[in-house]
Amino acid sequence: xxxxxxxxxxRQSALERQIDxxxxxxxxxNTAGYKSDSTLFETYLNTPAHEDNFVGSDRxxxxxxxxxxxxxxxxxxxxxxxxxxxxxxxxxxxxxxxTPQGERYTRDGNLHINNIGQLVTAAGNPIxxxxxxxxxxxxxxxxxxxxxxxxxxxxxxxxxxxxxGALRLVSFPDAQKMLKEGLNLYAxxxxxxxxxxxxxxxxxxxxxxxxVNAVSEMSRMMEVSRAYTQIATLMQQQxxxxxxxxxxxxxxxx
Amino acid sequence: MQALHTAATGMAAxxxxxQVISNNIANLQxxxxxxxxxxxxxxxxxxxxxxxAQASQQGTILPIGIDIGGGVKVVxxxxxxxxxxxxxxxxxxxxxxxxxxxxxIQMPDGTFQYTRDGTFQMDNTGRIVNAQGNPVQxxxxxxxxxxxxxxxxxxxxxxxxxxxxSTTSQIIGQLTVTRFVNKGGLLPVGNxxxxxTPSSGTPQDGIATLEGYGSISQGSLxxxxxxxxxxxxxxxxxxxxxxxxxxVITAADQMMQSTTALFR
Numbered sequence: 284x285x286x287x288x289x290x291x292x293x294r295q296s297a298l299e300r301q302i303d304x305x306x307x308x309x310x311x312x313n314t315a316g317y318k319s320d321s322t323l324f325e326t327y328l329n330t331p332a333h334e335d336n337f338v339g340s341d342r343x344x345x346x347x348x349x350x351x352x353x354x355x356x357x358x359x360x361x362x363x364x365x366x367x368x369x370x371x372x373x374x375x376x377x378x379x380x381x382t383p384q385g386e387r388y389t390r391d392g393n394l395h396i397n398n399i400g401q402l403v404t405a406a407g408n409p410i411x412x413x414x415x416x417x418x419x420x421x422x423x424x425x426x427x428x429x430x431x432x433x434x435x436x437x438x439x440x441x442x443x444x445x446x447x448g449a450l451r452l453v454s455f456p457d458a459q460k461m462l463k464e465g466l467n468l469y470a471x472x473x474x475x476x477x478x479x480x481x482x483x484x485x486x487x488x489x490x491x492x493x494x495v496n497a498v499s500e501m502s503r504m505m506e507v508s509r510a511y512t513q514i515a516t517l518m519q520q521q522x523x524x525x526x527x528x529x530x531x532x533x534x535x536x537x
Numbered sequence: 538m539q540a541l542h543t544a545a546t547g548m549a550a551x552x553x554x555x556q557v558i559s560n561n562i563a564n565l566q567x568x569x570x571x572x573x574x575x576x577x578x579x580x581x582x583x584x585x586x587x588x589x590a591q592a593s594q595q596g597t598i599l600p601i602g603i604d605i606g607g608g609v610k611v612v613x614x615x616x617x618x619x620x621x622x623x624x625x626x627x628x629x630x631x632x633x634x635x636x637x638x639x640x641x642i643q644m645p646d647g648t649f650q651y652t653r654d655g656t657f658q659m660d661n662t663g664r665i666v667n668a669q670g671n672p673v674q675x676x677x678x679x680x681x682x683x684x685x686x687x688x689x690x691x692x693x694x695x696x697x698x699x700x701x702x703s704t705t706s707q708i709i710g711q712l713t714v715t716r717f718v719n720k721g722g723l724l725p726v727g728n729x730x731x732x733x734t735p736s737s738g739t740p741q742d743g744i745a746t747l748e749g750y751g752s753i754s755q756g757s758l759x760x761x762x763x764x765x766x767x768x769x770x771x772x773x774x775x776x777x778x779x780x781x782x783x784x785v786i787t788a789a790d791q792m793m794q795s796t797t798a799l800f801r
Binding site: 295298299300302303304305306307309310311312313314315317320322323349350351352353354363364365366367391393395396397398399400405406419421422423424437438439440457459460461462463464465466467472473474475497500501504505507508511512515516518519522 | 538539540541543544546547550551554574576577578579580581582584585586587588589590598599600601602603604605606607608609612613615617619636637716718719721722735736737738741746747748749764767774775777778781782784785788789791792795796798799
């Protein structure tokens with residue numbers, strides 16, 4: 284009889300984790316370059332408690348377990364910002380960011396220039412080009428980023444473009460293995476090696492928005508909330524059942 | 538339940554985003570105003586099952602892990618320093634910079650502030666000053682009773698002195714413009730002014746139209762670079778995101794309520 288409670292509990296803890304994932308997706312519905320997560324469940328077969336003789340020993344009970352979170356790596360919608368330092372990546376590539384912990388990867392194209400002229404992320408970490416950080420000179424203006432990632436500027440009064448570097452675009456054969464680190468950064472993850480990506484293109488003046496589908500997240504949230512309440516009711520009924528059983532079976536006739 | 542706190546971070550971030558957007562809309566008609574945007578980043582993740590961890594002694598590894606994110610934060614409200622459109626005013630002392638650079642203003646305490654707002658006036662001593670009465674650098678004094686004030690694209694200020702023939706013009710000064718390596722790193726101090734910070738780099742004074750400095754156009758003012766349509770759509774997006782986060786709190790609250798109901 285305890286099994287129903289325990290199975291209900293396994294479902295509830297899985298649902299709790301699922302609503303945490305949904306809450307994080309919704310919190311990041313406007314975060315540039317964010318990739319939505321979803322939870323995967325699996326059944327976990329177990330033999331029923333042996334001390335309990337109410338169920339036949341040939342039947343097994345199905346617990347539910349969350350097996351993992353799956354990342355939707357599809358491209359998010361792009362929004363035009365007309366800011367010359369905003370880039371959106373068309374394709375599966377990532378920008379390479381130099382952090383104190385080593386190389387990290389991002390899809391967030393909100394770029395800036397720091398006090399020494401380097402191209403950096405919003406958190407101030409340099410963006411790596413094919414040959415190290417991209418550095419602008421004080422007299423540079425009219426920054427242009429070509430679809431293949433070359434960064435050119437017009438410097439001083441000259442009329443010709445000078446090259447300041449090229450954005451390094453890399454992709455991973457198995458992007459699921461990448462590890463979300465927060466701050467819109469990904470670590471390469473176990474065994475992941477970045478390979479240069481020549482198929483992806485860069486679009487200047489655009490930002491890749493979060494790929495969270497707000498409507499489906501909301502409906503999933505309602506589903507989770509209802510399922511959780513259902514299980515709670517079920518557990519309550521189960522407790523009621525036990526109570527009644529104990530009361531009527533242990534009823535001492537007066 | 539983490540979901541409650543995660544949704545709270547989402548609401549806080551969207552609230553800040555609405556603040557930034559409303560400030561942009563409020564400054565729609567402010568000369569030389571540069572719009573801001575709120576930039577978001579996801580918070581750190583709790584790796585409950587780390588992807589790529591060993592799944593068996595045979596060396597198989599987990600293809601996916603369990604990552605639970607903690608929500609969102611605003612990482613910054615950077616300013617978009619793009620050029621605003623110019624509108625003609627016909628006023629002699631209305632100046633706009635077309636391209637890179639800022640006007641340099643000397644404050645009463647001797648420090649310098651920088652602005653794209655070229656609404657200048659003449660004060661009682663003939664100096665060219667901004668709306669707060671602080672002189673534009675270098676200080677230029679317009680001689681009394683002179684006429685035909687002209688500021689050319691390089692920032693040379695010339696007048697026709699009193700009593701001189703209409704063809705003579707006398708150069709009375711040269712305005713400088715100031716550039717920064719990272720103009721996005723300037724600190725706004727109100728009154729359309731900015732001050733330099735360690736992030737902006739040191740100010741570099743120069744002459745307009747030379748070495749990448751923009752040109753000065755007399756008789757026009759730079760409009761705010763706020764794009765109303767995109768601000769409105771951003772406002773809708775932020776408001777809806779806020780509402781959705783509020784819904785998550787309601788859902789998480791309901792779940793907790795049903796749990797507490799067990800102990801009645």
